[in-house]
Every structure is written in C-alpha cells, then in structure tokens.
Amino acid sequence: MLLKINNLKSTINLKHIIALSISLFAATGLFAQEIIEDTPEETIVKDSVQPFKESKIDGVAAVVGEFIVLDSDIDKTELQIKAQGGDPSNFTRCELFGKLLEDKLYAHHAIQDSIVVSDAEIRSVVSQQVEQFKIQFKGDLSEVLDFYKKDTEKALKDEMFEINKANKLASEMQKKIINEVEITPEEVRVFFNNIPVDERPVFGTELKVAQIVVEPVVAPESVQRAIDRLKEFKTDVEENGANFRSKVVLYTDDLASKAKGGLYTLNRNKPQMVKEFREVAFSLQEGQISDPFKSEFGYHIVLLEKIRGQEYDVRHILLIPEVSSEAVKAAKDKLENIRENIINGNITFADAAKDSSDEIKTKFQGGQLINPQTQDYNFELTKMDPELYGQLQALENNEISKVITDQDRTGDVKFKIITVTDRIDEHEANYARDYLKIKELALNEKRLNVIDKWQQEKIMDTYIKISDSHKDCEFNSNWLKK
Numbered sequence: 001m002l003l004k005i006n007n008l009k010s011t012i013n014l015k016h017i018i019a020l021s022i023s024l025f026a027a028t029g030l031f032a033q034e035i036i037e038d039t040p041e042e043t044i045v046k047d048s049v050q051p052f053k054e055s056k057i058d059g060v061a062a063v064v065g066e067f068i069v070l071d072s073d074i075d076k077t078e079l080q081i082k083a084q085g086g087d088p089s090n091f092t093r094c095e096l097f098g099k100l101l102e103d104k105l106y107a108h109h110a111i112q113d114s115i116v117v118s119d120a121e122i123r124s125v126v127s128q129q130v131e132q133f134k135i136q137f138k139g140d141l142s143e144v145l146d147f148y149k150k151d152t153e154k155a156l157k158d159e160m161f162e163i164n165k166a167n168k169l170a171s172e173m174q175k176k177i178i179n180e181v182e183i184t185p186e187e188v189r190v191f192f193n194n195i196p197v198d199e200r201p202v203f204g205t206e207l208k209v210a211q212i213v214v215e216p217v218v219a220p221e222s223v224q225r226a227i228d229r230l231k232e233f234k235t236d237v238e239e240n241g242a243n244f245r246s247k248v249v250l251y252t253d254d255l256a257s258k259a260k261g262g263l264y265t266l267n268r269n270k271p272q273m274v275k276e277f278r279e280v281a282f283s284l285q286e287g288q289i290s291d292p293f294k295s296e297f298g299y300h301i302v303l304l305e306k307i308r309g310q311e312y313d314v315r316h317i318l319l320i321p322e323v324s325s326e327a328v329k330a331a332k333d334k335l336e337n338i339r340e341n342i343i344n345g346n347i348t349f350a351d352a353a354k355d356s357s358d359e360i361k362t363k364f365q366g367g368q369l370i371n372p373q374t375q376d377y378n379f380e381l382t383k384m385d386p387e388l389y390g391q392l393q394a395l396e397n398n399e400i401s402k403v404i405t406d407q408d409r410t411g412d413v414k415f416k417i418i419t420v421t422d423r424i425d426e427h428e429a430n431y432a433r434d435y436l437k438i439k440e441l442a443l444n445e446k447r448l449n450v451i452d453k454w455q456q457e458k459i460m461d462t463y464i465k466i467s468d469s470h471k472d473c474e475f476n477s478n479w480l481k482k
Helices: 014-023 071-083 093-112 119-136 142-148 153-178 185-193 220-240 244-251 275-283 325-343 349-356 386-392 435-461
Strands: 033-038 043-047 054-057 060-064 067-070 206-214 263-267 293-295 298-308 311-319 378-380 404-407 413-424 464-466
Touching: 060 071, 060 093, 067 071, 067 093, 071 093, 071 142, 093 153, 093 435, 119 153, 119 263, 142 153, 153 435, 185 435, 206 325, 206 349, 206 386, 220 244, 220 298, 220 311, 244 311, 263 275, 275 293, 275 298, 275 311, 325 349, 325 413, 386 413
Parallel strands: none
Antiparallel strands: 033 043, 043 054, 060 067, 060 464, 206 378, 206 413, 263 311, 293 298, 298 311, 404 413
16 A cells, blocks of 8 residues: 555554545546457547447556556646645655555445445535636636546536546545454554654644633524524525525525535434534425524524435525624623633633633533544644644743634634643653554554555455556555566
8 A cells, every 4th residue: 555654753644544535536537437448559448328439548557447547647636636735746656556546446346335425525526626726727727628638617527526436435435444443452552562662653742722712692683583584585485486596695604505505415324514403404305494493603494405315415594693793892801801810810711611611512621622633632733723823822831812803614703712721742652641642543553454454355356457557666555466
C-alpha cells in the first residue's frame, strides 16, 4: 500500500486515509465499461449500457476487475489534486498510479459485495468540484473541458459523476473492511513497548480549554413570526402547487444548502444533522411536508422527496427568528458581568459555566471543550482550529479572555469567554498520560494491517493486467502477481 506508517513520530489519522479516495478523486474509465479486446496499440472498449457502441481508447495502463485505468487518468488526477489546493508534485506518477489501482480494486469488490452509494450525494460532490474548477480558472472552464475532451459542462459533470461514484464505492469498501476492527488494552501495551525508546512519538504542546457561551434571548413574537411563515410556505406548496425548491432559494437561512435547493441525503445508519431534524425526516412519507419544528439552528420545515433503502433525500427551509439589538446588548452585558465575577473570585469558571452557559454540550462539564478528533479534553496546539488558536494564543493558564463575539454558520450572533484550564508542554509519549493517543496509533496500525492483508488476498483473486509501460514502477503491493 502507498499509505503506511513509516515512523511513529508522524501520527497518521486513518480517517484521512479512508477519505483519500474522495479527496484524490482519481480519474477512471466509465463505471459500466468492460474490456472486449486488448492489443499492444489500443484497447477496444464497449459500453455495457449501449452494447453495440464501440470506441477506441489509447493508453490503457491497467485493468482491475471490471475497471480500466488509462494513462491520461494519472494526468487528470494531478489536475484534480491541484484544483483542490494540493500539490501533485508531492506524489510520483507511480504513486498516483498505485493509488488508482487500489481504488479500482476496492470499487470492484464493493460492487461484488453489493455496496450502494447515494447518487444525490455524488451529484452534490460533483457540483462542488466543478465550482472549484471555476474558481481556479476564473469562471472559464474551457481549459478543463479541453483537458477532459468534453464539449459541455454537462458532459464534464457526467464523467466526474462516474469518477466520484467509483471512488465513493472504494471509500465505502475500505470502511467496511475496518468496521469491526477493535483493539484490547493488552495490544496497546505491547504496541507501545515494541517502539524503540529513541523512536517514540513526540506529542506537541496540549491545552485544555473551557468556555462560557451566552446567546441573545429571542422574543416570543419573533419566534411566532418564523413559525407562521413556515406554515404559509407549507400551505402554499400543498394547496396551491407552489414549488418547494423555489421557496428554499428565496427564503431559507441555511446558506450551506441554499445552492442545492435545501437538499440533504440522510442515512438511517449514519448520524447526520441534529437529532430533531433526523427524527422528523425519518417520520415522513414520500412527498410529505412536516409541520414547523425547532432545532438549535432555528425553525424548519422538511419535505421528504425520496426514500432509497436506508437513504432519505430531503429538502428543508430554515428560518432563524430575528433578534433585537436590545437582546444582543443584554447578552453581552450579562457575559461581561459573569467575567467580572470570575475575575473577582466570586465564582469559579466551572461553576459559572454550569449556572449560566447557554451551550448545553459543554456547560455540565464546567465549559470544557471536547476535541472532536480525539474525544478527550486535550487540544494539540499545532493541530488546533486556527480560529480557536487565535483566541487562545495570548492567554496564560486560568486567564479569562475578553468577551468574544462569535457567529455560527447561520449567522447567529453569540458571545463567549474562554480560558486555558491546563497546559501540557511538548513531551515524549508517556504510556499513562497519553494512553488514548497511543491507543489510536495502535488501532490505526492494526487497521492498516487488516487493509493490507485484505488487499494482498484480493489482488491474487482478481483479474489484474498492468501494461508493459508501467511494469517498472516499484509498487508497495503485488500488482504484478510475482
């Protein structure tokens, strides 16, 4: 495999490995192609959807199961890495080719295992990628279309749909392989003890951070106005035949989904969106619109467009009740008063958080933030969110920040104060103190070994042909079946 842990001082997050099939959305031949005839000069490819249509494609680099990899696919991969802000020069062409082979192997066996991916999700990804191309090329796609040998944006999107669908299948196959991999405390201990002392990982400076959040109080009449408008939207669609998607574009406060007409694809087996949203969406029948309901983001109505097994395609309209300037000022004044009481020693930061913070997920832990990557309270300084780092960098331990004005993705204003409750300087890995991080390293290595074993077995069981022009590559996997 291209992706190995070569040195434990470089911590590898397996989530990044799994996501690589999407972030390097490597180009492939069309999803429905099958190889009919192979000669040294060219390969005849027949589209299984149109069985009598044949076309010649030069430069077939490899065949993996029912997929082909073209020489031009490597060039396309480099372009797409660049479009996403990456540097293709970080990879050799043999490494990119090897990653393409891996993706095709995973995708081939995903089909054999009847893994299904959401077409709606793939279309959304394609739209984002095309927008990135437009940004990179200042709105002019002619260079991209020429590179892909496509005449229209639609033709480009159609090919990218197949590219991304194959890569999503590969990603889901990888997840399935490691889904049930677990590790015992004894395995963690053995893993750590097997690391030579002079090669043990060094963990950077870590902080424990707490915050108190105060949100402006929304007046009841403002809430009622939002609910009444949502009811009007629902009635207009149900009784007058109005277009739900048009209302999304005109009125929703969810900017993240506005360009997609409010579309989200939910999966019953994967927690997505907030609990209230999921519960309402999964209770609907196709074509049904919900009554207005509240979440932490505001008030919604949801239209269930289609059910596909465990996946639900839904559209929603979000309205955020207006907050008065008086309420905003009152919230800021309240937090200023809380800060002053903490500084004067009238109350501890933790008790103030429990008593007064409006952030439910942190208030009962004394305001302590949980690191979403490690699920503990420690934030490594060099890996911290840049915005949070900027707010913390000048603070000493237990020093209280000034009141910070913050906004969520919907534009809601709130206020917070933060503090560093503990600081651990850069240090060599310690088994007791850093157990969770060491466990994650050990689990990642075990998962990588499982993936590696699966890959080597499937390579031997799968039809694979590498062209002579690529047999000189030094592969990490036995693609040449020697």
